[in-house]
Amino acid sequence: MADYQVGHHDDFSRRPFDPTAHDLEATFRLTRFADLKGRGCKVPQDVLTKLVSSLQQDYTQDPESQYLHSTPRIGIGLDCSVTPLRHGGLCLVQTTDFFYPIVDDPYMMGKIACANVLSDLYAMGVIECDNMLMLLAVSTKMTEKERDVVVPLIMRGFKDSALEAGTSVTGGQSVVNPWCTIGGVASTICQPNEYIVPDNAVVGDVLVLTKALGTQVAVNAHQWLDQPERWNRIKLVVSDEDVRKAYHRAMDSMSRLNRIAARLMHKYNAHGSTDVTGFGLLGHAQTLASHQKNEVSFVIHNLPVIAKMAAVAKACGNMFQLLQGHSAETSGGLLICLPREQAAAYCKDIEKQEGCQAWIIGIVEKGNRTARIIDKPRVIEVPAKE
């Protein structure tokens, strides 16, 4: 395992995963153990809303548990559930997430899964995680050998990421399933001032995004290196080397914790945030907008995208809808509403602390709690090395 560095955001410069170094076939690909990828596995947002809303009407809601919002409390809505506790004014802030392999390196897959579930806490401005559980489904299609190599690597990646976040994995659940599945549960018990209720955007705020878009495009393009008929579709706009770089950039980005981004939200008085995952930038922006107390709307002008991935997405027609804001991201960045005069300082501070850029991508204007991307958004190409 000495070829892995833990907790560095420049992980992507390390060697790619070599199955043969672990006595696996050279053709072993973790991503083949599921037909869907990463956060591309979600039940579509509109379907979920319908299924869940049918349940809300006829339930008497405990007014105590509604002190945050009258939004649906199950399945979608806020990034975390927040539950008042019986003890000392404390709250339980909790979230769960799980998905399918998105990269072929099992260790990195574990790190990404952990960073992804922690990200829901960070989106609420919660910086400390008190406990992690790991959820794991081993594919029924794995050989014993594959399982015995892959599972410990995934677990190690997951635990290393938890360690980096200052927490630990104390339990979990393992089953067998046709598709390999990885996820977790993150919980924090905190005072109400430790989290930021994401409903306070005001006209004049700006929107900041802390990671580039295009992770789903990059991992697909990387898989197509092995599939000539798919590769032919994009090879006019992108080289082998571009795709490998984008893949490593995506892996690095997905495994990076949003913890510093969350800490700085307190310092710069963020008015609310969410993390960008399975519903894409626009889906999550819309959900965040719908939760606002004030009559505001979000307008997005700029799309920071991993280099060349906008071109790849365009070459694929309607498949990803990256520039429309619908491409799923896994362990994406925080989308934050910040006072205009603080946003530049926020971006500068995060770059100083992490060496990674953040971008002002839009504005908050008067409106009816919706979000949109302008007709011809500016695409910011984010290179493999910042």
Added chain:
Amino acid sequence: MADYQVGHHDDFSRRPFDPTAHDLEATFRLTRFADLKGRGCKVPQDVLTKLVSSLQQDYTQDPESQYLHSTPRIGIGLDCSVTPLRHGGLCLVQTTDFFYPIVDDPYMMGKIACANVLSDLYAMGVIECDNMLMLLAVSTKMTEKERDVVVPLIMRGFKDSALEAGTSVTGGQSVVNPWCTIGGVASTICQPNEYIVPDNAVVGDVLVLTKALGTQVAVNAHQWLDQPERWNRIKLVVSDEDVRKAYHRAMDSMSRLNRIAARLMHKYNAHGSTDVTGFGLLGHAQTLASHQKNEVSFVIHNLPVIAKMAAVAKACGNMFQLLQGHSAETSGGLLICLPREQAAAYCKDIEKQEGCQAWIIGIVEKGNRTARIIDKPRVIEVPAKE
């Protein structure tokens, strides 16, 4: 939905689930949306131990978090993780579990899934659950119609069971997956005196079991009613009607909360307990035995089994290993170490409060922290109506 009663342990007397009443095909069977059933989906215990133990060695363990045991803290071991918190001497007691459809009634499936995950808290003597999350994977093989009928029913069952337990479901995660999957996360923040560390069995204690065995056998036998070649194998020992009764008895048993059983553990000074699920009675007995502080072993003499299911299991050869203690249970009973002089009172009290029997099934003797079932255990036939 008026054909369901919520929170009654005699649910099994209600009408069976009729797909056509929900505009589904008469042949719709929820259990067909996974190839494994219920808690029969676990990674085998020995494999899991191997995979997890390889990780334990090289991790520096925080001695603080080890105050309970030096057992592996991930995947297997205690029924819950217990994490000391930063605030006021409190602990986070937490567990997660998920599995595949085990019954064809979606509403009952939701109830069972919730009862099953809560059971891990109850096994630790924790009576209050502060928060539930629901985990749901919708099968890729379901039609939209099936999904739109089944998912709200599952959610409703899950929420009703949570309500019965005095808690509520505040969030969760929904994905698509080849196999339909249902589960949850249960969390409690409590004082250390609210849970019972399950390591205090002494020589002379007896073992009590609070639900009959044979749920996995019953749900399989019920599925075989549709499959002549399987049915032929068991029809000499059991009738149609026997199987239907056993199935409803199993459904009732699996959806019953172990909450009263847990509350009475405090009243009668239980020395430890676990819940019987995927590894079968003996598997869980062995895990519990291995955690004991004292040099004790567990010897099991009696096996309470849902009526006729012992005969069915025998007719199936080595398939279930019910009488060997290896048959998986879903949402099974608590296996409790009680002082000999308290055990009869415990069983009487639970019968008075719930109308359901509990059984003394074995003893604690001097030994090397193992568990076994005697050569010819007495099978107690537990009828459909108690």
